[in-house]
Amino acid sequence: MAATLRDVAKLAGVSFKTVSNVINDYPHVRPATREKVERAIAELGYKPNLNARSLRSGRTDTVALAVPELNLSYFAELAGMVIAAAEENGLTVVVEQTGGDRDRELALLRSPRLSMTDGLILSPLGMGQEDADALDVPFPLVLLGERTFDWPCDHVTMRNVEAARAATEYLLASGRRRIAVIGEYEGEVMGSARLRLRGYREALAAHGVPYDASLVVRATLWHRADGARAMHELLERDVPFDAVFGFNDTMALGAMRVLQEAGRRVPEDVAVIGFDDLDEAAYSIPSLTTVDPGREWLARTALGTLLARIAEVGPKQPPRTELADFTIVERESAPRA
Amino acid sequence: MAATLRDVAKLAGVSFKTVSNVINDYPHVRPATREKVERAIAELGYKPNLNARSLRSGRTDTVALAVPELNLSYFAELAGMVIAAAEENGLTVVVEQTGGDRDRELALLRSPRLSMTDGLILSPLGMGQEDADALDVPFPLVLLGERTFDWPCDHVTMRNVEAARAATEYLLASGRRRIAVIGEYEGEVMGSARLRLRGYREALAAHGVPYDASLVVRATLWHRADGARAMHELLERDVPFDAVFGFNDTMALGAMRVLQEAGRRVPEDVAVIGFDDLDEAAYSIPSLTTVDPGREWLARTALGTLLARIAEVGPKQPPRTELADFTIVERESAPRA
DNA sequence: CGAGAATTCTACAACGATGCAAACCAGTCC
DNA sequence: GGACTGGTTTGCATCGTTGTAGAATTCTCG
Numbered sequence: 001m002a003a004t005l006r007d008v009a010k011l012a013g014v015s016f017k018t019v020s021n022v023i024n025d026y027p028h029v030r031p032a033t034r035e036k037v038e039r040a041i042a043e044l045g046y047k048p049n050l051n052a053r054s055l056r057s058g059r060t061d062t063v064a065l066a067v068p069e070l071n072l073s074y075f076a077e078l079a080g081m082v083i084a085a086a087e088e089n090g091l092t093v094v095v096e097q098t099g100g101d102r103d104r105e106l107a108l109l110r111s112p113r114l115s116m117t118d119g120l121i122l123s124p125l126g127m128g129q130e131d132a133d134a135l136d137v138p139f140p141l142v143l144l145g146e147r148t149f150d151w152p153c154d155h156v157t158m159r160n161v162e163a164a165r166a167a168t169e170y171l172l173a174s175g176r177r178r179i180a181v182i183g184e185y186e187g188e189v190m191g192s193a194r195l196r197l198r199g200y201r202e203a204l205a206a207h208g209v210p211y212d213a214s215l216v217v218r219a220t221l222w223h224r225a226d227g228a229r230a231m232h233e234l235l236e237r238d239v240p241f242d243a244v245f246g247f248n249d250t251m252a253l254g255a256m257r258v259l260q261e262a263g264r265r266v267p268e269d270v271a272v273i274g275f276d277d278l279d280e281a282a283y284s285i286p287s288l289t290t291v292d293p294g295r296e297w298l299a300r301t302a303l304g305t306l307l308a309r310i311a312e313v314g315p316k317q318p319p320r321t322e323l324a325d326f327t328i329v330e331r332e333s334a335p336r337a
Numbered sequence: 338m339a340a341t342l343r344d345v346a347k348l349a350g351v352s353f354k355t356v357s358n359v360i361n362d363y364p365h366v367r368p369a370t371r372e373k374v375e376r377a378i379a380e381l382g383y384k385p386n387l388n389a390r391s392l393r394s395g396r397t398d399t400v401a402l403a404v405p406e407l408n409l410s411y412f413a414e415l416a417g418m419v420i421a422a423a424e425e426n427g428l429t430v431v432v433e434q435t436g437g438d439r440d441r442e443l444a445l446l447r448s449p450r451l452s453m454t455d456g457l458i459l460s461p462l463g464m465g466q467e468d469a470d471a472l473d474v475p476f477p478l479v480l481l482g483e484r485t486f487d488w489p490c491d492h493v494t495m496r497n498v499e500a501a502r503a504a505t506e507y508l509l510a511s512g513r514r515r516i517a518v519i520g521e522y523e524g525e526v527m528g529s530a531r532l533r534l535r536g537y538r539e540a541l542a543a544h545g546v547p548y549d550a551s552l553v554v555r556a557t558l559w560h561r562a563d564g565a566r567a568m569h570e571l572l573e574r575d576v577p578f579d580a581v582f583g584f585n586d587t588m589a590l591g592a593m594r595v596l597q598e599a600g601r602r603v604p605e606d607v608a609v610i611g612f613d614d615l616d617e618a619a620y621s622i623p624s625l626t627t628v629d630p631g632r633e634w635l636a637r638t639a640l641g642t643l644l645a646r647i648a649e650v651g652p653k654q655p656p657r658t659e660l661a662d663f664t665i666v667e668r669e670s671a672p673r674a
Numbered sequence: 675c676g677a678g679a680a681t682t683c684t685a686c687a688a689c690g691a692t693g694c695a696a697a698c699c700a701g702t703c704c
Numbered sequence: 705g706g707a708c709t710g711g712t713t714t715g716c717a718t719c720g721t722t723g724t725a726g727a728a729t730t731c732t733c734g
């Protein structure tokens with residue numbers, strides 16, 4: 001059985017409350033007493049029972065992070081960054097996977113499991129505006145990622161529209177005019193698919209390039225296989241195109257693979273641009289030009305916002321919306337000029 | 338403030354223990370009472386406080402998973418599988434990143450944070466046999482991954498030597514004789530680098546191919562960039578080679594990229610084989626032949642083993658070692674013949 | 675109809691920690 | 705020397721739940 005405060009106290013010859021005081025750095029403990037207690041702690045290998053502490057203090061020093069799936073590199077890397085940032089703050093992270101499924105997202109928001117945490121960082125994918133009132137939860141909540149809701153809740157998000165517009169303009173500037181898009185998803189209302197498509201259309205409009213729906217390919221999940229499938233579909237449509245904008249890197253890479261299998265040269269015949277700046281984007285053949293949406297900043301800011309909310313005392317501050325800056329990372333799949 | 342058992346009890350007009358009984362499906366509760374209580378629970382939106390439950394019952398229904406970093410796809414995918422399996426069992430998973438660092442691994446094993454969990458699945462990378470006694474922990478522990486220790490502790494691992502040998506023999510069978518290896522790491526004693534290297538050497542020996550140290554490139558971390566760097570080093574050595582065995586897919590992909598930049602054709606000039614069968618291995622150009630070490634099975638078995646250990650009553654069962662079966666996945670980077 | 679046996683419900687004591695407030699103990703001051 | 709001061713230590717209640725044991729109620733049946 002693990003040692004408790006009382007075991008330590010008995011060994012040190014003090015009351016168990018004094019041991020507690022030592023552990024919590026209560027200032028008024030005589031050095032001699034402190035040392036005595038610390039020796040006893042070391043001897044018994046005492047470790048505080050964090051459940052008991054949480055029950056009493058109300059703080060768990062644990063946060064929950066919910067992402068669609070770790071199988072998607074974007075979310076894996078994001079989760080890694082959140083966990084690293086949490087670690088620096090002495091926090092533990094429980095990771096939940098929602099599969100991007102609306103029902104699982106809603107279930108999570110109501111789950112008693114969250115009673116073990118001080119707050120939640122949620123990357124919603126399946127929920128829509130009609131579910132916004134599910135965001136009315138009795139614990140700190142930060143929405144991380146593309147989707148925003150018309151609901152007073154902290155959001156840490158990226159400039160989807162502007163970034164997609166910039167990516168499209170980048171392709172336009174390099175002389176491409178028939179730019180296909182992979183990842184559109186009409187089921188989404190406020191999500192990144194819709195927003196990125198809007199940016200794409202804005203760019204086209206601003207440059208007088210007509211929007212052609214036959215260049216837009218849908219993909220619900222954003223895995224490599226979805227990108228590949230979408231590219232097959234696009235090739236079958238037999239419409240001319242000289243560039244592809246993948247709404248995330250994973251799909252762009254899947255699509256690029258199919259493109260090259262089909263004998264199209266990248267970037268000579270078709271330029272490809274992605275979104276996310278995954279680690280692997282720098283190592284594909286050709287390496288992938290992409291949008292860096294500021295992941296590291298997103299991760300750290302999401303955690304910081306959550307911590308601020310957790311630490312908040314008194315009246316609730318108005319919700320914050322934090323926007324990451326993006327940059328376009330030029331690589332081989334779409335040279336600048 | 339969240340509702341408690343007592344709030345529910347007051348509303349339902351029963352003692353708070355009865356509410357507890359309802360929640361825990363205690364059989365002797367009259368249907369009428371049960372319904373009354375359930376109505377009160379629904380009305381108040383009562384959710385049990387899991388910290389209090391854990392404190393009292395000693396079970397947290399949470400397990401910890403420690404991997405080097407989620408930034409490595411192998412571990413991200415593995416973590417995703419463990420979390421999914423845990424979810425099916427109603428468990429929560431806290432994810433820790435050790436960075437593959439010995440000190441952080443050792444610190445984790447001693448961390449009070451684990452008092453919030455029922456057990457730990459650890460993928461050690463930095464620790465060596467000399468740290469084995471740190472595995473003598475007062476909670477269920479399962480080691481997941483390549484490294485095994487001479488210590489009575491559950492291991493769920495893969496057939497590293499055999500798989501590496503099979504991968505090497507696969508290349509030999511296709512006529513390659515100068516097989517480079519990326520990922521050797523002399524700092525490791527019992528880890529996968531050493532084991533895979535052994536498999537490689539066994540295969541060479543069995544086929545009468547001399548071992549040439551100049552074909553072996555070291556890499557400590559196993560990122561894409563390490564694979565790329567290793568390949569640069571190999572090319573600079575200017576030794577002839579007609580195949581590359583990357584000790585993981587990530588490095589193999591990084592290396593393959595450099596190889597092609599350098600004008601070597603894959604697989605015509607150089608065949609490449611990896612290890613892990615990541616999702617992305619199927620979508621690289623060319624797609625990557627690799628060893629599937631049975632990740633899904635590893636993840637599920639690790640969790641299952643841990644759960645068995647947690648549920649264990651009475652005398653401690655002898656430690657189990659579970660070995661996953663591997664298969665070689667033939668793709669373009671190294672055709673069979 | 676009443677004893678005995680189920681069944682159903684409740685009271686109380688934990689689990690291991692923290693917060694509060696009171697008790698204790700030196701010194702210091704008048 | 706006693707009151708006062710400030711630092712130091714302690715006792716007790718408490719967080720929300722479950723386990724145990726026994727009380728209250730209902731049921732069964734001679």
